[in-house]
Amino acid sequence: MKKPRLALLACAAVMAVAAFPACAQSASKLKVGLMLPYTGTYASLGNAIENGFRLYVSEQGGKLGGHEIEFYKVDDESEPSKATDNVNKLIKRDQVDVLVGTVHSGVALAMAKVAKETGTLLIVPNAGADALTGPLCAKNIWRTSFSNWQPGYATGVIAAQKGYKKAMSITWGYAAGTEAVKGFTEAFEKGGGKVVKDLTLPFPNVEFQALLTEIAAQKPDVVFAFFAGGGAVKFVKDYDAAGLRKSIPLMGSGFLTDGTLEAQGASAQGIVTSLHYADNIETPRNTAFRNKYAVTYKTMPDVYAVQGYDAAQLLHSGLTAVKGDFSKKDELYYAMGKTTIASPRGKLAFSAAHNPIQDFYIREVKGNYNVITGVAVPALADPARGCKM
Template sequence: MTKTVSWLAAVAACALVAPLPAQAQAQAQAPENLKVGVIATLSGPPAVLGQQIRNGFQLAVKELGGKLGGREVEVLVQDDELKPDVAVGKVKALVERDKVDFVVGPVFSNILQAIVKPATEGGAILISPNAGTSNYAGRDCNPNLFVTSYQNDQMHEVSGKYAQDKGMKTAFIMAPNYQAGKDSLAGFKRWFKGDVVDEVYVPLNQLDYSAELSKIAAAKPSVVFVFLPGGMGVNFVKQYRQAGLAETIPVLSTFTVDESTLPAQQDAALGFFAGSNWAPNLDNPKNKAFVDAYEKEFGAVPATYAFQAYDTAMLIDGALKATKGDTKDRDALRAALRKADFTSLRGDFKFNTNNYPVQDFYLTKVAKRPDGKFQTEIVSKVFDDYADSYVGSCKMK
């Protein structure tokens, strides 16, 4: 009698802890959370750029109900500190320890060059929402690297073509001394055929431009072209205006006056021109909704960094819908990503054979909105469905 009761109790206990066959099958079929590692510069003077990337990506995930392609997503955010060695260590941890399916980032091209190998050879697909160096668009193109922003040169080519079309004869050009800086000046010179009176490379994160401003004043060029992102651009614009040069020598730029720097530059940046693939006032319903949502969520006007990161999340979502959430079949996943089955905030968007975008580019100008906030606004379209100049060297087809 006692043995029978004990046996029945044991069976009952097992029934409480052991799932029924149907439950077990459902659990076995339930996909694991999708893991995405976001790596961006989140400290120091350029931190605002990385914050925009993080915010733009997370806003898209929030709007998609915390899912990408129907799978619950876990977003792991890391600060690369603008140090290649730090970035490599953190990407290796994301790939090897956390087993992320995608790495999204970074802001800066020197970091991109450091993390491509550990990210892609470690088994993840790397999607850059900003950095787009020339080598990965050409000879070093990689089937596991996608860029949702641009090839670095292209944004700067806008200014070069505008200066050429306006008949400007001489230019003083300046950028930070790293790959993106070299790409920027190469892009400007690709279209500008006038005389470059001085080509200056400054240390990354330089904040004092008194020596360079003296050179500009002495050279008296028709135009100044600069690529000085983040805090570099904030200081340059203020110092340029204080030196009285803004009234006599126009400035063309990229990432020097944008929504990440304008809250600090404010009136000093009014009237400065830039090249871009987007602006907050780009007239389409999806972009208007994004700008409104971003401002409501974060209390700031989004910059290109934010919209490109938002697009990155939407790209992943579209690809995973095509693969029914599967990330294990890498060939199918890459094919789905290349189709770019999503609606970009910029409008026209498709991937070229090197996994870099073909898209439109604009001349923009800094303006002050009726609500007192500053933003860049589109002046004119400079390039239509524009492909980068390096795709011919890419062996992918």
């Protein structure tokens, strides 16, 4: 079984005489491969995730579970066709011990298949593809973000509670969007509503006008949208410019307005979303995190930064439990599954499928903040349909 590379010659010498075998664990470097988008629509998300991960490592004195961290980076370009080659660069060329990635669900699915085949520990800090903790679930695959079903479902609960009866959805036609819409539809129709039409366009297309015209003609009670990054900015601004913001309420998974509010400006005001994080969670843990992040990176953190931060927390928790012995994989994974993370988002536990169990908040855009107005669903767990471990 592959072990982290020894970093200190002194410790290597000690190992040679087998005097103190535990020394190897505390003195070795753990190779972490960051496979994230650093260009394109999701570039800001990838940077925030890396910043969050590095922030937690720095808070631990540059180590996780006694290991110094050696980083390797690959820009996945949010391109599924390049995903297998990119992940193999990290596993085969760089021989990383841990994979951290990614944002785009299609890319993450390819990463998971390779991780499952090679037994490489994969921690997913964003991509919500349901299959990652469903049919593709494995003891070495973990997620510190959400399943696509979760925020979609929570938003459907809110829409039904508001008394809306007829809804339309709009998203990119890829895993993240279609699965979020399924979650929304499940909860909304369980609450007495009906989704009359699902509108899609290819990722990363942002030519929304024809679909906005169709929404205006259908006149639903509410529109559910799943977009993120640059696409979310343009959609929200186009929705407003089309005159729809004041006549048809716009709701969405929280990514619609997370990390995008400054660019969306007045067009985002009043939008209601659901997510597992919000700017105004008033706890000492979140306040300390936000202050430290702001000082370190000269900008405020968003949900993506939190998910990267918690990816490092999860790894640290597992390594600490096994006293830094990365070779004890089964014990490491058992410890990770039993951990409860004190996250900036609140209490974070993990299901048997390794997906977060977490509160989903009701959030409303007020000024430059996603402000919590309540809890949509407490301790929401993904159903993990198709998971067999």
